[in-house]
Amino acid sequence: MADKKKETTNDISALGFLLRFLAALALVLLTYNPSGHSAFHWITSAIGAREFGPIYLLLIGVLLVGWSIFWIATWRALGTLGVTLAVIVFGAIIWLFYDIGLLQSKSVSAITWISLIGLAAVLAIGVSWSHVWRRITGQINVEDVDD
Secondary structure, three states, X not given: OHHHHHHHHHOOOHHHHHHHHHHHHXXXXXXXXXXXXXXXXXXXXXXXXXXXXXXXXXXXXXXXHHHHHHHHHHHHHHHHHHHHHHHHHHHXXXXXXXXXXXXXXXXXXXXXXXXXXXXXXXXXXXXXXXXXXXXXXXXOOOOOXXX
16 A cells, blocks of 8 residues: 555656646746736835835745745756756747747737746646656656755
């Protein structure tokens, strides 16, 4: 029974990846999005109105924690080369979709939305990569070892 539990916690499923992607997308879009409803807009408007207070600082702290978790996990899992390759692949996919007419980016807002979704996808791959790597190769990545 313990082996089955260990196996399921180390593997990744489509649902597991989807949840990671949705968490990354929420973090990205809560931080900034072109709709005008984001932490960036809320905080800059408060600063402009000289109403910046502890709730804004708390929001900044929570977002920084989220970004730290995603960026550190992504960078440790993929490294510079992996992040670069992921960005190139997503850029090529976006370009391909634009080229064949599935995407239309006639405005800066549309390009921004597409870029933000691509960033969330790169972050989701980063936090999922160790599971994917293990499934593909059978090798386990170990960064931190408890003494």
